[in-house]
Amino acid sequence: MVRDELAGRRPTISDIAALAGVSKASVSKSVNGQDGVSEATRKRVLEVAARLGWRPSARAVALTRGGSGAVGFLINRAPDLLSGDPYFVDLLSGIERTLAQYGYWLLLQIGHHSTEEKERAAYADLAASQRVDGVFLTETRIGDPRFDTVRELNLPAVVVSRPWAHAALPWVGSANPGGGIEDAVQHLAELGHRKIAYVTGPQDRSHVLYRTEAFLTAAAKHGLSVVGMPRSDFSAEGGARTTLELMEQIERPSAIIYDNDVMAVAGSQAASSRGLSTPDDLSIVGHDDMSMSRWLTPALTTVRQDVIQLGEMCAMRLLLELGIPVQEPPNGWQAMPDPALVIRGSTGPAPLS
Known part of the structure; x- marks a missing residue:
């Protein structure tokens, strides 16, 4: 069986099992990284899955492991400021596009938290509710208290764009933001x-x-x-x-x-x-x-x-943190193209004094 023999339909776990000569339970254990199958079987199953273009639903994997199948994005901005900034529209578009491919959900919360205590409480509530398996941290700050917050809450997190100082958290973006x-x-x-x-x-x-x-x-x-x-x-x-x-x-x-x-x-x-x-x-x-x-x-x-690409890569990195098998970029997560100038009509020669 090859991809063309599926007559245009999406491959299923039964297809993988039939071609690999194993049970559906063995396929599930192989792709989810669980014990109970040999390394030779696991390798054969993954090779068949790759050949057919099949990948497991990240949400199904998360639920199997006791997760929620969702990740969170808390934006600490007043709604009127957020609505006029296309940056977040593009960023969320890239994140959502990638999560959807893996069957994951995005939980978005928008609110203006005026103090560090209120901001920490928002993350604590989210973790306590067990509605998300991890979070994105954007618009990081000097001495950002959220770094300690997510660590104390045991909440996996990925930083969107390079932080100002070293953080014991993975980040995605350009090495030269300026x-x-x-x-x-x-x-x-x-x-x-x-x-x-x-x-x-x-x-x-x-x-x-x-x-x-x-x-x-x-x-x-x-x-x-x-x-x-x-x-x-x-x-x-x-x-x-x-x-x-x-x-x-x-x-x-x-x-x-x-x-x-x-x-x-x-x-x-x-x-x-x-x-x-x-x-x-x-x-x-x-x-x-x-x-x-x-x-x-x-x-x-x-x-x-490329904010959409940034969102896509951040989503992939967080899925990796959650144990979802994703393909890592060949040059690493911190090698996105540097921002580049696009010259158009709003700049011209300096006026004569």
Whole structure:
């Protein structure tokens, strides 16, 4: 029997058993890593399963081992801030797509936990309810208390993107989260800009710190003056407000880099409301390359990262932590492509003084 002989239907455990010459119970033990079968039998069963393109339902494996067949994602943001950020839509899309392939469920909780105690209680409640077998940790912070929390709760976890400091938890992402920012600063320098600014997110977030470090290093390398680094909250309102503050300074920038595309678009519109044209008067650079960025007028120059792929790989890594057999990436979990600059119409030569 080969895949073509299945007449277009999905292979079953009975198919595997028939071709391998074993019982269905032996197939189950082989693919679930259980005792009771020889290594030769296990190898033969796995080879047949691979040839037919069959893999066990991760949820079934989890239930066999006493798990819930679900993983959790707690997002500590106010719902109004989350709704305007396409980053999480792409990230969750990648996670859900992969989990679904393995028969796993995703439990999503959104809430604004104003203190570390409330945040810890949210994870403790989730663990106590036994509704999830593991969790994703995103937007990690300096000294993130969640690292200790999940360890104390014995809750498997995977960190989304590189943490700021060493954490005894697996993480998935690029080894150089600030790479695209370095490219953006160089691009602006080559266009003749000498006074630039950076609208950041909260400065306790790991990814913001990596980007800030990259921005300052690149600005110094190219001899550019940093005339402002206001903090924002990733929202459109924050992007607009900080842009107006920067443009009302005595020494104002000719180019601004933003920590996400949402703030960049809002910043461009805010500048336009003051009679400033993008890119003739002010060059704009975003981050994340959300789907609408290329359709704006002018199209947005931005730093692209494959957030959907990031979500897919994070899901695979967490499944591996839970004992689900998955194929590991050939270059490892921390070798995703660095963020890269995509040059479009929102950046141009520096205006004449």
